[in-house]
Amino acid sequence: MNAGTFRSWQSIQQEVLRRIHAREWEPGEVIPNEADLAREFGCARATVNRALQALAESGLLERRRKAGTRVALHPVSKATVNVPVIRLEIEERGRSYGYERITRLESAPAPLWAAAAMGLAAGTPLLHVAALHTADGAPFVHEDRWINTDTVPGAAQQDFRDVSANEWLLTNAPYTHGDICFAAMAADGEPALRLDASDGAPLFVIERTTWDGARAITAVRLSYAPGHSIRTTI
Amino acid sequence: MNAGTFRSWQSIQQEVLRRIHAREWEPGEVIPNEADLAREFGCARATVNRALQALAESGLLERRRKAGTRVALHPVSKATVNVPVIRLEIEERGRSYGYERITRLESAPAPLWAAAAMGLAAGTPLLHVAALHTADGAPFVHEDRWINTDTVPGAAQQDFRDVSANEWLLTNAPYTHGDICFAAMAADGEPALRLDASDGAPLFVIERTTWDGARAITAVRLSYAPGHSIRTTI
DNA sequence: CAGTGGTCTAGACCACAGG
């Protein structure tokens, strides 16, 4: 009866969503297999497959060979947080971007958090760059960065005075994978000073480490100005 | 020459990654079109398409009809944060889960943040539930939840004494979409008390609103115990 | 063992947007 009504994988996805939401297919229940759905919808199995794979990726369906496809009992919402270059993050909000390098040390002993994140011994000498990114002149985020020049020799030639390490590394040191950590920390020391935050004020902090295979490229702690939040949809 | 070497879309994805990483295809550069790559790799175009679409979704490639596929100049790292049911979040860490309902009010005026998130007037009467989730007996996260019983009538019958609103709603009030916000806030009032956090301590906070179409289901503020962080990979 | 999803193929048509 539905034959011909659902032609694109998106429309099939919509219909599946409708059935889940209308409780025609209940949480935990096995839904018909791909071949049956394809027949019902009057389309090829590959089209159904595309729709169901997308829903499985979003966590709403769970699929296993032979066991079939079931509606997830506890749909894990997967929030995708975009972490762009800071300059673009600011410009996309229609604010004017500013950058100021604070310090650059050719070789400084890595602090515990950076060393641990990069899998190095604490105190390993690394290239260190501290900088402040501003939006409409106001402090936006403080960048505390540690770079492994063994992995990225080119970084030693950069002074990061005009182009931030954030931006330079992203286009010049492609990474294979990375770790990222979101946390809340009390404002303290130089970041607090630069961000005009009173000592102990809660700051939103992102720590990120990127790798080229098994070799760490860089570790960075981004301390955002008070009140900053990250929004997305699920 | 490569014909026959790359047969699965994953292996093609790997090869494309290798070329990007090895700078054979530089940032901003247009790469060969799908038909050419399919010929080079000795596979069907659909297989190449699958590999390139996956890479585009991850932000490493940018694709436009007619314009072709290019290596992203500023690869936006997309971190996917899984937000599971709190009970599972704790149990997956191998810790024992505990739950305690603190208060339940049939009808309380919505605070500003909740009302704004749900698109209602401040002070709109809503069902309010406050609860504490514990891990190995220690406070883990404080749940401050506001439920729109117009949208979810069934919630009015629940006392949320044994099953948390978090869990009950996820399986009983499927949502079409939601907003989520990560922030850092100073510990204050009841959450601070329940979490054994000193006043003003930085807390990691997640605010989430879920919708059934245009109707708000619930808004929740999750205040995590001091030191909590969210980790993922990119 | 057999049913289910995962994937590949060869070919086709279409939608979009660059030139």
Place this chain on the structure above:
DNA sequence: CTGTGGTCTAGACCACTGG
């Protein structure tokens, strides 16, 4: 207008895993 990606199809084989 034309090249490029986006998608659909019908059929096939395979990989995994539940029973």
